[in-house]
Each structure stands twice: as C-alpha cells, then as structure tokens.
Amino acid sequence: MPILKFENVSKTYPGNFIALEEINLVIESGEFLSIVGHSGSGKSTLLKLIYAEEQASEGHVYFNDRAIDSINRKHLPYYRRNIGTVFQDFKLLPQKTAFENVAYALEVSDETEEEINELVPEILEIVGMNDKAKKYPRQLSGGEQQKICLARALVRKPMVIIADEPTGNLDPVATWEIIQLLLKINSMGTTIILATHNKDIVDKLNRRVIALDKGKVIRDHQKGRYAI
Amino acid sequence: MKFTKLKRTFKEGMDNFRRNGWLSFATVSVLAISLYVISVTIILGVTANIVLKNIQDKINVSMYFNSDVEESRILEIKSKLVGYQEIASIEYVSKEQALEQFKKLGDKNPSITQALDEIGENPLLGALVVKAKNPNQYEIITKAISNASFSGDISRIDYEENKTAIDRLTNIIKLVEQVGMTLGIVFVFIGVLITFNAIRLTMYAHKQEFEIMRLVGASNTYIKMPFVFEGIFYGAVSAFVVMICLYATSKFLSPITQGSIGGGDIVSFYFGNFFIIFGGLLLSGIFLGTLSGIIAIRRYLKV
Structure with missing residues (x-):
C-alpha cells in the first residue's frame, strides 16, 4: 500500500526558479528509499513537500491517500507528527538536554509525564544513548547528536522518517552507526526516505534509489547503486 | 490535557525569562521605570487632591x-x-x-x-x-x-x-497632574516598545528553534504561548520592583508630607492602600507585558 504519492508535482520558487518538475512517484509503506543527486537537484525540496514545509506549485502530494495541500494550516502540526525528520545540522534545541530534546517531541503532543518518562528512556536505549541522557547537545559528538535526533524522530512512532543528509557531518564510523540504526528502524516497519551524497552508503544498502537532476527524476531502480 | 499544555508553555516562558539574563534585566528595568513614573504620578495626583481638599476645607x-x-x-x-x-x-x-x-x-x-x-x-x-x-x-x-x-x-x-494663595495652589496641582499624565503616557509607550523589542530579540535568538519546534509537530499555540508568558513575567517582576521603589520613595518623602494627608504621612497612605496600589501595578504590568508579547508575536513569529 502506498504511503506517499507524488502526482505531477512541480515546485517553482519566486524568481521563476524551478526546483521540481513533473514528479510522479509512489513510495510504498515500509520501503527504504534513497534519493541521490547533486546539490540543487531538488532533493531537499522534495522532502520539504512531504513534511509540509513547502507546498507544491502544481500537482499534489498524497499521504495515505490524502492530499497534503488540502490539510488546514492549523492542522499541519498534527500531520507532522506522522513524520519524523533528521537533518545534517541536527537541529537540536541547544538549551535542552538529550532527554529533554526527545521529550519535547512528546510534550508538544500533550503526552503525560508518565508516558514521557517511560517512552524516552526506551527510545534512547534503542539508539544506544541512555548513558548520555543528561548531556547537552554541545557536550555530544556529531554522531551522538544525530542519534538523539533519530531518537526524537522516532519517539512518536512516526510512519515515515525523513533523513536529509543525516551523515553529512559525520565521520565514517558514526555514519555507519546511523545507517545501521535507520535499517533497524526500517525493519520495525517504518518507511525511511534518505537523501544523501554518500556513494558508499547507497551502494551498500542495495535498496531502491531515485536519482534527481535539475528537478526531474532521471532514474528509479529497485536495487540501485549510486549513479547520477 | 489543556492544563498540561498551559503548564509546559508556562515553564518554557519562565526558562526564556531566566536564560536571557541581561535582556530580561534591561526589559524589566525599563518597564519598571515606566510603571514607576505612572504610579508616582497617580499617587502624587491623589495626595495633591487630598491636600487641596484639606486646604479648601480651611478656606472661608x-x-x-x-x-x-x-x-x-x-x-x-x-x-x-x-x-x-x-x-x-x-x-x-x-x-x-x-x-x-x-x-x-x-x-x-x-x-x-x-x-x-x-x-x-x-x-x-x-x-x-x-x-x-x-x-x-x-x-x-x-x-x-x-x-x-x-x-x-x-x-x-x-x-x-487668601485668593492668590488658593489660585496658585490650584494651578500647581493642575500642572502636576498634566505633566504627570503626559510623562506617564510617554513612558507607557516606551515601556511597551522596549518590552516588545526584548521579546522580538528573544524570538530572533530562538528563530532556528521555531523551525525545530514545528518539525517535531508543535502547534502554533504551543510555540507562541511561552512568549506571552515571557511578557507576563516581565510585567509581574516589574510590578514587584516598582512596589519596592514606591515604598522607598514614600519613606523618603514622608517627613515632608507629615500631616498634609488626613491619615498622617505618605508612608501610611502607601500601606493603607497597599492592595489597591499593588493590584493596580500588577494588573497594568501584566497588561503591558502581555500586550507587548502579543504585538511581537503578531509581527515577527511567522509560524
């Protein structure tokens, strides 16, 4: 069953800059999809359309058969809770500890303190960061920060996790730890969409790969390798 | 559920207030000065009127x-x-x-x-x-x-x-009231501007965080509420500061005003009307803070 569907989607930014053109794409639930392409090829825009940071100029993006652009602005926060996001620059709240950063994702959706105190350590355990729960982001290495981000993305049990260059700032060891975690999360049933520049990762994953160039899908292989 | 949200955003607002030490200090100072000038004006006006009444009673x-x-x-x-x-x-x-x-x-x-x-x-x-x-x-x-x-x-x-003395007194009191009112209005305006600016600066400092908050699914209200609370804190703390300053002022003025007010001097006036003065200050402080917060949110928080 498709969890995400792009139908003739184009995105034009002011100044007539075309970021995406005529994208048609079906992403099945439980898939591990890699998106590759040069900088400026439209990878990030494609992801932004999914987590509703941007809206398509033409066409529609469907999440579980519902057009995302038809969601009332007021309800977008609730929609976003279905999607976990991980970024190259981590985007952790600097004044909160690792625990609090993960807990924040639950606090905003009105979870009770008991649930938070039960769920957060559980998730931190999964990403192997339980012993660093009380550390602030600045006290953690890049790899550790990214694991906290993954924990935060994961804690609300989203249907989709979007990872936009999650390993861009990490050394090879940390990179593989993150990829292993993504695979683990995927094996538990969560759809993963990974945008990356890293050839090694894509080649080793041996999963579906989409290549973007100048806003168009130029390749879509079920067991793909990194090629643009 | 609503209560948890209130409690959490309240805590966030308090954290903002505490973390931005200097900014909070500056904001509270200016807001306090505004409130102080306004309340001194009002108290001066009230006491001047009482004094005038007393004198008028003696006129014949x-x-x-x-x-x-x-x-x-x-x-x-x-x-x-x-x-x-x-x-x-x-x-x-x-x-x-x-x-x-x-x-x-x-x-x-x-x-x-x-x-x-x-x-x-x-x-x-x-x-x-x-x-x-x-x-x-x-x-x-x-x-x-x-x-x-x-x-x-x-x-x-x-x-x-007696006539010239009476006329002069009436004129002085009128002048005090007018100058006080004008100053008060000017300071209210400045106070709101400064508080608004402080909150805007906090928002600027938190700019990247809004994005994060949105990404993890925080609703707009959840993002906005801490700033309203921040404004409320500015106002409430200023009210407390002004209360202390007013006490010091009235203590300082009490020898001069001895006997001019029915119930004694200005310190006893201050304590006699403590709850009215404090309540008024707290309310106006909170009002100014909230107002500034809401203006800043409307203007700068695009969520």
Whole structure:
C-alpha cells in the first residue's frame, strides 16, 4: 500500500526558479528509499513537500491517500507528527538536554509525564544513548547528536522518517552507526526516505534509489547503486 | 490535557525569562521605570487632591462688621445669607468669642496679652464666617455681599488676601497632574516598545528553534504561548520592583508630607492602600507585558 504519492508535482520558487518538475512517484509503506543527486537537484525540496514545509506549485502530494495541500494550516502540526525528520545540522534545541530534546517531541503532543518518562528512556536505549541522557547537545559528538535526533524522530512512532543528509557531518564510523540504526528502524516497519551524497552508503544498502537532476527524476531502480 | 499544555508553555516562558539574563534585566528595568513614573504620578495626583481638599476645607470668608453694628442685626444678615445656594455654612463669631480666641493666642505670645491690656477694651469686631460649597464660588459670594444692602455695616471682607494663595495652589496641582499624565503616557509607550523589542530579540535568538519546534509537530499555540508568558513575567517582576521603589520613595518623602494627608504621612497612605496600589501595578504590568508579547508575536513569529 502506498504511503506517499507524488502526482505531477512541480515546485517553482519566486524568481521563476524551478526546483521540481513533473514528479510522479509512489513510495510504498515500509520501503527504504534513497534519493541521490547533486546539490540543487531538488532533493531537499522534495522532502520539504512531504513534511509540509513547502507546498507544491502544481500537482499534489498524497499521504495515505490524502492530499497534503488540502490539510488546514492549523492542522499541519498534527500531520507532522506522522513524520519524523533528521537533518545534517541536527537541529537540536541547544538549551535542552538529550532527554529533554526527545521529550519535547512528546510534550508538544500533550503526552503525560508518565508516558514521557517511560517512552524516552526506551527510545534512547534503542539508539544506544541512555548513558548520555543528561548531556547537552554541545557536550555530544556529531554522531551522538544525530542519534538523539533519530531518537526524537522516532519517539512518536512516526510512519515515515525523513533523513536529509543525516551523515553529512559525520565521520565514517558514526555514519555507519546511523545507517545501521535507520535499517533497524526500517525493519520495525517504518518507511525511511534518505537523501544523501554518500556513494558508499547507497551502494551498500542495495535498496531502491531515485536519482534527481535539475528537478526531474532521471532514474528509479529497485536495487540501485549510486549513479547520477 | 489543556492544563498540561498551559503548564509546559508556562515553564518554557519562565526558562526564556531566566536564560536571557541581561535582556530580561534591561526589559524589566525599563518597564519598571515606566510603571514607576505612572504610579508616582497617580499617587502624587491623589495626595495633591487630598491636600487641596484639606486646604479648601480651611478656606472661608470672614465679614467683619463695624463695631457699632448690633448683634441682632448681624444675626438678621446671617439669616438672609443662609438663603444663598452657593453657601455651605455660616458661623457667627461674636466680639467676645473673637476675643477669647485671640487671648488663647496670647498664651503662646505674651505680647498679645500685653497689647490687649493696654487697649483696655475689646478692639475686635463681630464677624460672620462663610464657607462656600465650591471654592470657585468665593468670588461670587464676596461680590454679592459687597453689593448687598447691608454692605454699609461691613467693615471689611478678608477674601482677597487668601485668593492668590488658593489660585496658585490650584494651578500647581493642575500642572502636576498634566505633566504627570503626559510623562506617564510617554513612558507607557516606551515601556511597551522596549518590552516588545526584548521579546522580538528573544524570538530572533530562538528563530532556528521555531523551525525545530514545528518539525517535531508543535502547534502554533504551543510555540507562541511561552512568549506571552515571557511578557507576563516581565510585567509581574516589574510590578514587584516598582512596589519596592514606591515604598522607598514614600519613606523618603514622608517627613515632608507629615500631616498634609488626613491619615498622617505618605508612608501610611502607601500601606493603607497597599492592595489597591499593588493590584493596580500588577494588573497594568501584566497588561503591558502581555500586550507587548502579543504585538511581537503578531509581527515577527511567522509560524
């Protein structure tokens, strides 16, 4: 069953800059999809359309058969809770500890303190960061920060996790730890969409790969390798 | 559920307030100065009015009758005057009563007694002491009296002597009120601007965090509420600061104001009206803070 569907989607930014053109794409639930392409090829825009940071100029993006652009602005926060996001620059709240950063994702959706105190350590355990729960982001290495981000993305049990260059700032060891975690999360049933520049990762994953160039899908292989 | 949200955003707002130490300090200072000027103005206005009332109560017009006017004639004139609607009360002070009062002064000043002894007879005149309902009406009353049929019996009217003093006092109080109000309005405006700016700066500092908050699915209200609370904290803390400053000020002023207010000095006035003053301050502080927060959110928080 498709969890995400792009139908003739184009995105034009002011100044007539075309970021995406005529994208048609079906992403099945439980898939591990890699998106590759040069900088400026439209990878990030494609992801932004999914987590509703941007809206398509033409066409529609469907999440579980519902057009995302038809969601009332007021309800977008609730929609976003279905999607976990991980970024190259981590985007952790600097004044909160690792625990609090993960807990924040639950606090905003009105979870009770008991649930938070039960769920957060559980998730931190999964990403192997339980012993660093009380550390602030600045006290953690890049790899550790990214694991906290993954924990935060994961804690609300989203249907989709979007990872936009999650390993861009990490050394090879940390990179593989993150990829292993993504695979683990995927094996538990969560759809993963990974945008990356890293050839090694894509080649080793041996999963579906989409290549973007100048806003168009130029390749879509079920067991793909990194090629643009 | 609503309560958890309130509690959490309240805590976030408090954290913002605490973390931005200097910014909070500056904001609270300016807001406190604004509130201080406003409340000093109001308190000054209120006390000035009380003082004026006290003085006005002491104002009267005395008509002194020629020494050959009989007491019965004076009482007859008195009964005529009672009909004037501008007049609040009339009191007859006979020659003898006037002498009594004058002799009492002599207890403190022996030369008075001496002088009286030398004259040998009562040199004082019988008088009618008139109090007006409204201090503005003294002029009308004195005019009416000096034009009345019995004006020939009157030796003198002592209104003119008091008049300039009364007028001057009224003018000063009016001026104090006007200057205070203007300053107050200006400071309220500045206070709102500064608080608004402080919150805007916090927002700027948190700019990247809004994105994060949105990404993890925080609703707009959840992102906005901490800033409203931040504004409320600015206001409430300022109110406390002003309360202390006002106490210090009134303590400082109390020797000067001793006895000028009905209940004693300005410190007792401050404590007598503690809850009214504090409540008013707290409410206006919170109002200003919230207002500034809401303006800043509307203007700068695009979520």
